[in-house]
Amino acid sequence: MALIFPAVSTLHRDPRLLGYSPYVSTLCIVIGVVWLLLLPLNEYSRQTYISENALLPGQVHTYFGGSEQHVFKAYKREVEVLNTNGTDLVAAKLDEIFKSAGLKVARQKYEYTSSGKRHSGENVYSILHAPRGDATEAVVLVAAWRNMSGELNESGVALVLTLARYFKSTKGQFLCNSRANHCLGWSLWSKDIIFLITADSKAGPQAWVDAYHDAHSPTSVSSLPLKGGVLQGVVVVDYPFSHHFESIHIVYDGINGQLPNLDLFNTAVSIASGQMGIGTVLQQMWKHDDGYRDRLRTMLRGMVNQGLGHASGPHSSFIPYHVDAITLQAVGEGSHDEMALGRTVESLLRSLNNLLEHFHQSFFFYLLVQANRFVSIGTYLPSAMLIVVNFTITAMSLWVQSGRPEAANANLRGHSGQTTKSVKADRVADVTPAQSAAVAERKLFLPLVFVIGAHFLGVVPLYIFNRSSEKVFSPRPISWPRATNMVYQMITIVFFSFTAFNFILPYVSAVILECYFHPTRQEILLIKSFSLLLLGMFLSALATLNFSLAFLIGLSSVPLTFVHPIPRHPKIAAVAGIFMSLLAPTMVLICSSIYWEIPVGNILIEAAFGWDVWGMWTQVVVWCVWWPAWLTGTVLLASSLVKSSNKQRS
């Protein structure tokens, strides 16, 4: 330590280093982006493999088939009839079906209110207690009555009902036929199996899993009367049509960008493609030619989904509870029938049944580029970290710069030779020129207050977007169809007025800053330094939790490193100001809504729903990390405009 510190201190006195900092920052950003683009290549991604030997995917013979098909058809008919007869009877009827299969059944009512809208329904679930276990562990098989896009999940629900009946009774008979020694009722399940039919795909699973872990608020979600062991894995079936399907779309993103253990995903892929011969796709890449472009696109789609942190399927709600979960979605029109999907699910449950411990072997942080290739955290994390480091480097150089007296700063380059020479010359208690060694006293109060204030200001938009429509409609929350329009219109109006306000806010605050506080050059540097330091800090912490979000925000904040107040060139400052306004979080939101053709209002309603029900943190990051940093950068830019116009007037 004693050796390092003097070396560091001479280094940071060296003015040449300061001149390099923008180039170092740029280099970091460029390497960071290029790094990400290289990831899909064979050299950087790896073939997936099963780490947990106990899983033994596809090693068992599956018995689902034969006469079960008739049962399935009957259940599907029931589901169709129930759907046309109205939703009130659904829970009662499902209850009855489970009971007739000889299972314990329970129901759970829930009702959430978000953005003035009511989301309510009733979950039905039944438990098959493990014949060969002690009810300490459980796996869950889920089908949502309506899937994420609101379609009736007819075959999915029917399949779960059929499997429930099959696992409970028929299994014994099949085995009895094949192994004469064992009698009826012999079964191989060592974990409880819970069959869950949720009323919808968004709120229902959340209500159930919250209640399962006793983490629900009793006012909106009722408790579960019946429970099994600790949840070890969850498989969701989504099959919203009745014709044969082509391939299985595996959805794996959880809330806040958490992912299930890679072993679960691999098991599903290996069973579907290896044992059953069904193709697997991911991230809605229906055609994947395994070339560079498709791999990159898959990875980027995965990153966007992870970055948004929303639920991509009913399985997402389970992942924050450290329960690994995936959704198997039947897609396309092809040659595989529901029996094939049923056997896939059976085989997958058999693999989960083999687990001796909770999933822990394989990766929790990964980016998939294709169903059989992934990039692990060690390989991809540096790209986000490099982008984040650029902010910290700039912050440090600004800090050092702010400590230099104004005069020394002006002829910064001229001094450098002299300084280094004297450092080298004297060994004992050597004395560098007093001017460059002296550190100007920094005035920290105004910069600190400004930056901290900006960050606290972020609470305002957060509150507005999550709560505004709530406040308006709070006396009487309206149920879904009527409310949609009103809430939508209202939240859109709020959003666009905030966007307009956001456009002028930097200029207004710049005028206030310049006219009332007269910040010195040093204070301006310090404001920028603190703001970038905080941004770098928040993003690096975030990168460990949600890599994609940190990367995306980091990338869109990159210009903040390079905006300096330039009072001498008002025209450039004006152009840069417009450019910065385009990069505001609000404008980015509008652009992405145009790109994906989703109305802004829907995104905001979804975000408010995520906040209220899922416990989604994305908005907090946007409004309390990204927006304040952007605001600070733009205010500094705007202050140069104000300064130059003041000069012209005087």
Next chain:
Amino acid sequence: MLYIIVDLLSASSLMQIADTGASVSSRVFASQRKDVRWTSAAIGAAFLFNPFTIATCIARPTSVFTNCAILTAVAKAATSDIVPAMLALALSSYLSLYPILLIPPLILLCHDQQTATKPKTIVQVTTTALTTLVSALTALIGVSYVLTGGSWEFLSSTYGVQLLLPDLTPNVGLWWYFFIEMFDSFREFFLGVFWLHLAAYVGGLSIRLRNQPLFVITCLLGIFAIFKPYPSISDTSLFLALLPLYRHVFPLMRYTFFTTSVILYATLLGPAFYYLWIYAGSGNANFFYAITLVWSLGLSVVVADLLFAVLRDEWEVERPDMKGKEVRQI
């Protein structure tokens, strides 16, 4: 509410300390920079609005009472009220044991801050102090003995926990991981080593910085916040509370930005890694331990840097000609 009151009491003690000006000038030492100071109100506010203090107050630990007692002891010592100072110190030591290490600098502080025309000698001060302390501690422990129904078992389950470290729950300190990893046969030896290490600073600092006992206390509190068996952010907040008293040496500190960044980074990453380890299950203990190492590094650099700055300040009193010039360690 109780915790807010206790925090306000701590702040008022802190303001008393600041009012005495013991950090910049005393009977035996006066810094050249004694005019550069923050007002006592600013120092009190810095303590109360410190995010660590607020977080501690919300968490409602018992260490708040210890901190309050320590600050009261220092405040009383700074006005040379020996008996109340020792009573407060006895209370804080009774609550969490480690403050008893602060006796030597506190006695020195009492001695140096006397304003009477005929000051007592160091021996007199020490005798009074030790008598008060011992009788107060005896009384407190005696009361505990009576209250627990006449058994001495409370000793092993309170002070024993502090001394022998049976609880290895992760915290921001350095002990838990070390003692988890250790073979049991070495446990006693390393317990001795760790405590000796903690106690060793007292003598050295008190002798080297004989003229500035208040600084010794500050420094020791910083060291305790790093090296004590069960440290928490409340210990850090106590150290950071005393830090602004040394506003006059801030310009001499060299790594302020670096250390602030390190501590802030650790503050953000610590909970993130703890979350990954305990809740998400996707990280492991090494993540969190690594970040507590960074945290301790940050704090120890603050302590070391402050020590450097104060020594430099002292040196400039001896050699005014060297003021503002670069020095180098050889």
